[in-house]
Amino acid sequence: MSRRSWAEPYKIKMVEPLRMMSRAEREEAIEAAGFNTFLVPSRAVYIDLLTDSGTSAMSDRQWASMMMGDEAYAGSENYFHLEEAVRRHYGYRNVIPTHQGRGAEHILSRLLIKPGDTVPGNMYFTTTKAHQELAGGRFVDVIGDRAHDPDDESPFKGNIDLFKLERVVKEAGAARIPYVCVQCNVNMAGGQPISLENLRAVRAFCDRHGIRIMLDATRAVENAYFIQQREAGQSERSIGDILLEVCSLSDGCTNSGKKDCLVNIGGFLCLNDDALAEEARNLVVVFEGLHTYGGLAGRDMEAMAIGIEESVQQDHIRARIGQVEYLGRLLIKAGVPIVRPIGGHGVFLNAAKMLPHVPREQFPAQALAAALYVESGVRAMERGAVSAGRDHATGANLYPRLELVRLTIPRRVYTQAHMDVTAESVIELARHADHVVGLKFTHEPKHLRFFQARFAPVVGSKVLRGHGEGAGCASGRCCGACRGSSRVVSAASTLNPGA
Numbered sequence: 090m091s092r093r094s095w096a097e098p099y100k101i102k103m104v105e106p107l108r109m110m111s112r113a114e115r116e117e118a119i120e121a122a123g124f125n126t127f128l129v130p131s132r133a134v135y136i137d138l139l140t141d142s143g144t145s146a147m148s149d150r151q152w153a154s155m156m157m158g159d160e161a162y163a164g165s166e167n168y169f170h171l172e173e174a175v176r177r178h179y180g181y182r183n184v185i186p187t188h189q190g191r192g193a194e195h196i197l198s199r200l201l202i203k204p205g206d207t208v209p210g211n212m213y214f215t216t217t218k219a220h221q222e223l224a225g226g227r228f229v230d231v232i233g234d235r236a237h238d239p240d241d242e243s244p245f246k247g248n249i250d251l252f253k254l255e256r257v258v259k260e261a262g263a264a265r266i267p268y269v270c271v272q273c274n275v276n277m278a279g280g281q282p283i284s285l286e287n288l289r290a291v292r293a294f295c296d297r298h299g300i301r302i303m304l305d306a307t308r309a310v311e312n313a314y315f316i317q318q319r320e321a322g323q324s325e326r327s328i329g330d331i332l333l334e335v336c337s338l339s340d341g342c343t344n345s346g347k348k349d350c351l352v353n354i355g356g357f358l359c360l361n362d363d364a365l366a367e368e369a370r371n372l373v374v375v376f377e378g379l380h381t382y383g384g385l386a387g388r389d390m391e392a393m394a395i396g397i398e399e400s401v402q403q404d405h406i407r408a409r410i411g412q413v414e415y416l417g418r419l420l421i422k423a424g425v426p427i428v429r430p431i432g433g434h435g436v437f438l439n440a441a442k443m444l445p446h447v448p449r450e451q452f453p454a455q456a457l458a459a460a461l462y463v464e465s466g467v468r469a470m471e472r473g474a475v476s477a478g479r480d481h482a483t484g485a486n487l488y489p490r491l492e493l494v495r496l497t498i499p500r501r502v503y504t505q506a507h508m509d510v511t512a513e514s515v516i517e518l519a520r521h522a523d524h525v526v527g528l529k530f531t532h533e534p535k536h537l538r539f540f541q542a543r544f545a546p547v548v549g550s551k552v553l554r555g556h557g558e559g560a561g562c563a564s565g566r567c568c569g570a571c572r573g574s575s576r577v578v579s580a581a582s583t584l585n586p587g588a
């Protein structure tokens with residue numbers, strides 16, 4: 090008998106209590122954090138949707154396997170298990186562990202990019218681009234235009250625009266393109282997949298020009314699920330089968346195991362070319378550790394080997410993406426503008442649309458993420474101009490079309506009730522979004538500024554003003570509370586007395 094609906098394919102064996110601070114305490118915490126949710130201590134967070142990276146709950150099998158860690162410096166048994174799991178499910182010949190995804194990006198960039206090279210890719214990712222630029226390369230975005238439109242409902246917004254790619258190859262010359270960087274389930278576009286059809290076309294194009302393809306396979310399993318669900322002729326295939334085909338269309342990959350692979354730390358670099366892999370192993374010993382541990386403990390590699398097996402199970406991936414869809418649908422129903430279609434690892438709020446009174450130079454998404462924290466204790470992340478940083482050559486601020494706040498769902502951690510409370514919190518904030526105040530930098534780090542930057546409100550000292558103090562209050566365009574009504578009571582505070 091077919092099941093009517095999906096449910097989490099696990100039951101909970103161990104719990105970690107959550108704590109909700111008062112609104113006054115949250116106001117203090119966000120100010121002390123320079124209005125950057127990355128700098129808020131986790132003890133001050135109620136529901137943590139900052140990231141899906143390293144935040145998964147491991148299974149009992151994974152925890153048990155950690156007791157089987159072979160902590161030999163060289164040739165750990167767990168390395169061979171990891172190598173076997175990666176080969177079986179991702180299909181590459183050479184597997185080199187790294188401490189996390191950016192470790193693999195560092196090695197790959199050093200290995201292949203020479204100063205002056207161009208690296209085309211389907212939208213930038215922060216750490217990936219940083220390593221490409223540190224190696225002397227220049228990233229050029231060749232994703233289709235639809236990816237930059239939050240309202241476009243196309244099923245494969247991660248697809249590469251082959252005309253754009255051709256133009257870049259003509260301009261730079263194939264010899265100055267070390268590889269095309271193809272990201273699965275494009276993070277900054279809202280977790281949007283690339284289709285098999287597009288990937289095959291990119292492969293054929295690159296073969297004609299003698300250019301390598303390197304996959305960012307960090308969320309390739311989630312991408313495989315969307316291919317299964319949305320691409321013609323793919324619905325009968327297993328996730329594992331699709332994943333193998335996706336990877337077979339590339340020459341290697343970087344992977345942050347902290348996402349799909351269901352572990353708290355770890356990553357890997359894969360290369361089909363034996364000679365390149367040998368060079369990569371040589372670089373790994375300089376920057377990460379011996380090539381059979383790459384900065385990881387044996388137990389970490391064992392947990393990742395098992396996490397890979399679990400990640401491709403249909404029940405798992407359906408529930409994982411089903412939970413993200415559940416949250417997204419609640420917000421769509423309430424009229425909150427989010428990136429469509431709903432992505433794989435999170436729901437992305439369209440901050441530019443929610444805060445039309447905050448100009449881009451005052452970082453609406455940064456302000457919205459800080460305000461959501463004050464409103465509800467839910468921690469989200471800015472994915473807009475602050476994340477985009479500055480133009481490497483001119484130093485000017487970059488303003489991507491997408492100015493988003495990401496509600497990222499950790500795997501196997503939260504329940505539907507947490508999604509309900511999150512939705513209620515966002516909906517309540519959306520009702521008085523004009524109370525959110527823009528921000529200005531008070532400290533701007535040189536690299537990956539979004540992690541450690543500090544801000545201050547452009548007026549006053551609060552990112553979320555009280556009722557009667559919003560941008561639209563005086564004109565009567567504000568929420569009911571500002572017009573003297575007492576009916577606006579935060580849904581989150583109803584459910585959570587501390588709010």
Ligand code: PM9
Pocket residue numbers: 139140141142189190191192214215216217272276305307308345346347355356
């Ligand atoms: N992604 C994320 O939260 C964590 C760091 S940025 C806040 O989305 C891709 C597509 C990623 C990614 C990390 C990395 C780097 C590479 N590619 O964090 O170094 O989403 O393991 O991976 C984060 P590591």
